[in-house]
Amino acid sequence: MTTSSFLSYCSVVSSTREIEWGSVITDETASIVFRVFRFPNIVALKFIRFRFAETEIRVITLKTKYAEETLADTAHGFETAGIPDPKTLPLETLDVSVAELFEANVHGEYFRRLRNEDPVHYCPESPFGPYWSVTKYHDIVAVDSNHKVFSSHRDIVIGDAPADFTTPMFIAMDGEKHVDQRKAASPAVAPSQLADIEALIRQRVCNILDDLPVGEEINWVEHVSKELTTQMLATLFDFPFEDRHLLPYWSDVTTTSETVGIEVDMKERERVLHECLAYFARLWQERAAQPPKFDFISLMAHNPKTKDMINDPMELLGNLMLLIVGGNDTTRNSISAGVVELNRNPDEFAKLKANPSLIPNMVSEIIRYQTPLAHMRRTALEDIELGGKQIKKGDKVVMWYVSGNRDETVIEDADRFWIDRPNARRHLSFGFGVHRCMGNRVGEMQLRILWEEILNRFDRIELVGEPTRVLSNFVMGYTDVPVVVHAKSS
Numbered sequence: 001m002t003t004s005s006f007l008s009y010c011s012v013v014s015s016t017r018e019i020e021w022g023s024v025i026t027d028e029t030a031s032i033v034f035r036v037f038r039f040p041n042i043v044a045l046k047f048i049r050f051r052f053a054e055t056e057i058r059v060i061t062l063k064t065k066y067a068e069e070t071l072a073d074t075a076h077g078f079e080t081a082g083i084p085d086p087k088t089l090p091l092e093t094l095d096v097s098v099a100e101l102f103e104a105n106v107h108g109e110y111f112r113r114l115r116n117e118d119p120v121h122y123c124p125e126s127p128f129g130p131y132w133s134v135t136k137y138h139d140i141v142a143v144d145s146n147h148k149v150f151s152s153h154r155d156i157v158i159g160d161a162p163a164d165f166t167t168p169m170f171i172a173m174d175g176e177k178h179v180d181q182r183k184a185a186s187p188a189v190a191p192s193q194l195a196d197i198e199a200l201i202r203q204r205v206c207n208i209l210d211d212l213p214v215g216e217e218i219n220w221v222e223h224v225s226k227e228l229t230t231q232m233l234a235t236l237f238d239f240p241f242e243d244r245h246l247l248p249y250w251s252d253v254t255t256t257s258e259t260v261g262i263e264v265d266m267k268e269r270e271r272v273l274h275e276c277l278a279y280f281a282r283l284w285q286e287r288a289a290q291p292p293k294f295d296f297i298s299l300m301a302h303n304p305k306t307k308d309m310i311n312d313p314m315e316l317l318g319n320l321m322l323l324i325v326g327g328n329d330t331t332r333n334s335i336s337a338g339v340v341e342l343n344r345n346p347d348e349f350a351k352l353k354a355n356p357s358l359i360p361n362m363v364s365e366i367i368r369y370q371t372p373l374a375h376m377r378r379t380a381l382e383d384i385e386l387g388g389k390q391i392k393k394g395d396k397v398v399m400w401y402v403s404g405n406r407d408e409t410v411i412e413d414a415d416r417f418w419i420d421r422p423n424a425r426r427h428l429s430f431g432f433g434v435h436r437c438m439g440n441r442v443g444e445m446q447l448r449i450l451w452e453e454i455l456n457r458f459d460r461i462e463l464v465g466e467p468t469r470v471l472s473n474f475v476m477g478y479t480d481v482p483v484v485v486h487a488k489s490s
């Protein structure tokens with residue numbers, strides 16, 4: 001079967017049958033996965049992705065009241081022509097929660113329109129119910145700093161956690177309990193502690209880089225980003241090193257959730273998370289019986305405010321999920337993003353090579369540019385006005401950091417990746433206010449050490465294919481970054 005005849009086969013199948021997301025139609029050579037997602041005035045946008053003769057092919061079919069047409073089909077990379085131009089969509093119903101917008105990296109124009117035309121925007125209907133989008137820098141700071149009105153209680157992403165699987169965690173708490181639990185865990189990532197673990201992290205970075213096969217194509221995400229953050233997390237938890245691969249696995253299971261726009265078997269997710277709980281409950285018991293140390297588990301097991309958490313398994317699990325994801329995806333994706341952006345901006349890479357003292361500033365710029373977590377959500381505890389709009393008690397308010405970090409009224413030339421940017425630390429990627437990222441220094445430290453050691457041994461890390469992005473409206477990251485590393489010639 002040729003590619004083109006297979007494409008017409010797809011189109012026949014998709015226009016005549018209802019297929020569930022995740023269902024697989026197989027003939028000998030191919031499978032189809034397709035998804036329908038809604039836009040105003042458009043009956044359906046079908047997104048078909050399949051493999052044909054080792055090539056990933058994506059087809060986008062737009063169905064309006066009048067016609068159904070194929071907008072983009074490609075055997076070589078993804079053309080974004082199929083996702084509607086946000087300027088043509090009615091503003092009132094524009095929905096930026098669609099995970100595919102982020103996966104296809106086309107969310108930027110949607111947010112630009114909101115910032116320009118309706119910075120505090122109400123979306124009346126979405127798969128997550130109605131929600132407000134806060135898209136400008138200062139409005140986001142205003143919401144994030146006002147925790148008395150904008151509550152973190154229970155849900156901090158756009159979708160609500162399932163009622164039958166509630167996992168309290170301190171990022172999703174208000175008031176004293178949040179403060180107590182944060183205080184208990186934070187010494188693991190305090191500056192004095194970081195000074196102690198810097199040498200260990202550098203050693204691990206060197207080992208990972210020295211093991212890379214020079215001159216061969218590798219996936220940077222798997223070989224470096226994931227491995228390095230996993231080793232760092234294992235250190236912070238003092239987790240058995242030989243089992244460290246479980247940490248990114250549990251992290252991925254945690255973030256793969258309907259609550260951020262990914263369709264997944266939520267019961268299977270629950271089952272795996274219970275395995276995570278059982279593993280950590282054992283560690284907790286061991287640490288509680290030993291003298292206190294500076295890892296997350298020992299700190300919580302010995303702190304008077306958190307030592308009884310072992311008797312509340314769901315709260316223990318929630319906090320584990322927080323500490324695993326907090327330190328994992330975010331740093332992993334910043335590591336990948338640095339490689340991608342320095343390839344896309346060769347002048348910036350030349351600047352870096354000429355002046356490695358730019359690394360700390362570049363690290364902040366990578367974190368701003370990538371914005372590893374696209375949003376945090378709050379729930380209004382009372383009626384309040386924001387940006388001239390009347391928010392009602394109980395409304396969902398989503399702070400889109402990914403948009404605030406591109407706000408041209410605050411950040412000069414915001415779309416530019418600029419490693420010596422003045423005020424590079426002035427970004428929203430770590431949030432603001434009482435929930436501001438607890439691990440920001442450890443994340444930055446890892447990136448700094450990594451780039452120092454990269455420059456010590458490689459001439460460049462060449463991007464040799466199109467990176468693949470994560471499907472999520474929350475985690476901004478990469479699953480594949482194909483690269484070839486080139487050793488220094490001298």
Ligand code: HEM
Pocket residue numbers: 144170171172182189236322323326327328330331334367371372373376429430431432433434435436437438439440442443444
């Ligand atoms: C580039 C790396 C990172 C980014 C972009 C990032 C981003 C964030 C964001 C956006 C928040 C929520 C802020 C808010 O609601 O105002 C947060 C909170 C948090 N992060 Fe990070 N993070 C990173 C690295 C880390 C690391 C390495 C750890 C731990 C090892 C960590 C642990 C946490 C924790 C525990 C919280 C909850 C704080 C609280 O609720 O008081 N993060 N992070």
